[in-house]
Amino acid sequence: MIRIIEVKDLWKRFQDGTEAIKGVSVKFETNKLTCIIGPSGCGKTTLLKHLNQLEAPTSGDILIDNESIFSQDEVALRRKIGYVIQKIGLFPHMTIADNISIVPKLLKWEKRTYQKRVDEMLELVSLEPDIYANRYPLELSGGQQQRVGVARALAADPNIILMDEPFSALDPISREQLQEHLQEIQKRLKKTIVFVTHDMDEALKIADKIVLMKDGEVEQIGTPDEIVNHPANDFVRSFIGTERMQRFQKTSKRDVGSLRQWYVSEIDVPAQPVEADYSVAEAVELMVQQDVLAIEIKEGEQILGYLTKDRILEALVLERGDAS
Ligand SMILES: Nc1ncnc2c1ncn2[C@@H]1O[C@H](COP(=O)(O)OP(=O)(O)O)[C@@H](O)[C@H]1O
Ligand SMILES: [Mg+2]
Missing domain, CATH: 3.40.50.300 (P-loop containing nucleotide triphosphate hydrolases)
Structure with missing residues (x-):
């Protein structure tokens, strides 16, 4: 309900x-x-x-x-x-x-x-x-x-x-x-x-x-x-x-590479469902392959949030920054 x-x-x-x-x-x-x-x-x-x-x-x-x-x-x-x-x-x-x-x-x-x-x-x-x-x-x-x-x-x-x-x-x-x-x-x-x-x-x-x-x-x-x-x-x-x-921030650094820490709760474009355990890099790949502007991050049946292409690029840049 x-x-x-x-x-x-x-x-x-x-x-x-x-x-x-x-x-x-x-x-x-x-x-x-x-x-x-x-x-x-x-x-x-x-x-x-x-x-x-x-x-x-x-x-x-x-x-x-x-x-x-x-x-x-x-x-x-x-x-x-x-x-x-x-x-x-x-x-x-x-x-x-x-x-x-x-x-x-x-x-x-x-x-x-x-x-x-x-x-x-x-x-x-x-x-x-x-x-x-x-x-x-x-x-x-x-x-x-x-x-x-x-x-x-x-x-x-x-x-x-x-x-x-x-x-x-x-x-x-x-x-x-x-x-x-x-x-x-x-x-x-x-x-x-x-x-x-x-x-x-x-x-x-x-x-x-x-x-x-x-x-x-x-x-x-x-x-x-x-x-x-x-x-x-x-x-x-x-x-x-x-x-x-x-x-x-220290605790959430533990899952650097997974999408969890990047999602937002609302977007205004259609989104492609993706499991929460995907890495940021995997998500980018999927977006390019499927030619979608946003993804919907799911854990089982539950929708955790959304990521737009812009946000995911930001995530990628920040993660690269972390690694260097
Ligand atoms: N019945 C009332 N009459 C006048 N002012 C009120 C009344 N109830 C609350 N207020 C005022 O409204 C504001 C918000 O209060 P409240 O919602 O209780 O805040 P919080 O729960 O965030 O502490 C405060 O300035 C409070 O003094
Ligand atoms: Mg109160």
């Missing part, structure tokens, strides 16, 4: 005059985890809240699969979208099982169906149902509670999941575990995930795509590789930081 969210020239001015969002246009794609990142107060939460109509825009539109969300019933919309926030938001007087089955109950699932679902969801986030289903939130650690938060967001099987700094209140070890867990879950479930964070290491680790914001505007959209290797401006560069840039 396709669930593409398209934000079109979104503006938000709050009643007190604060301009929180200033002309943001961005696409969130299916089977991609997109991180929205930027300094505190840059509008990340405000942007996210527009996606499930917790905020109304001053102007602009948001489409899900080409249909404006503002022509849809907002309660019904919200039930189709999972939402995880930093402050977990479990109901303390309800058991873990009751917390997870809130939306399935609102959707009037049969009791047997949602009880089974609770067990599945707990297993998905690695919490033994027999032990945890009947406990109360305060009988769990912070990391475990946040797992329940994720289980609850996934319970009604939404295609879209919004997460607002879900792991930032956790200790580093729980945070790392949950990041890895989320990546595993995403590999299996292939949702459209929009994940807000202010932590660049977190974004570089888990994101398929990063949307970097400052003062209500988008500064750059790209894959982690693109952001680190081709920062659009000085702000992006300083937000990444020199130390992190060098560290990341």
Whole structure:
């Protein structure tokens, strides 16, 4: 099922005059985890809240699969979208099982169906149902509670999941575990995930795509590789930081010669599919032989990105530079 969210020239001015969002246009794609990142107060939460109509825009539109969300019933919309926030938001007087089955109950699932679902969801986030289903939130650690938060967001099987700094209140070890867990879950479930964070290491680790914001505007959209290797401006560069840039570039040097580190997420010409493990030289050969202007880089069925002839020539030159 396709669930593409398209934000079109979104503006938000709050009643007190604060301009929180200033002309943001961005696409969130299916089977991609997109991180929205930027300094505190840059509008990340405000942007996210527009996606499930917790905020109304001053102007602009948001489409899900080409249909404006503002022509849809907002309660019904919200039930189709999972939402995880930093402050977990479990109901303390309800058991873990009751917390997870809130939306399935609102959707009037049969009791047997949602009880089974609770067990599945707990297993998905690695919490033994027999032990945890009947406990109360305060009988769990912070990391475990946040797992329940994720289980609850996934319970009604939404295609879209919004997460607002879900792991930032956790200790580093729980945070790392949950990041890895989320990546595993995403590999299996292939949702459209929009994940807000202010932590660049977190974004570089888990994101398929990063949307970097400052003062209500988008500064750059790209894959982690693109952001680190081709920062659009000085702000992006300083937000990444020199130390992190060098560290990341070192790790991506390991697969010099493969196409992975060069691709971009969008092009406007037809493209020839190529496996991600091709070297840059092999790709050039193919482009010449097939007389195509661009290639589509695939890993199995998944499209990782695209390369145009210009970009690939740039890659070739830079790689030669590396070798000498
Ligand atoms: N309800 C509100 N009324 C007025 N200003 C707000 C409101 N909510 C957020 N803001 C302001 O909008 C800007 C963006 O806030 P927010 O989206 O929460 O940023 P972030 O999540 O990136 O830290 C900030 O300047 C914040 O103070
Ligand atoms: Mg926020």
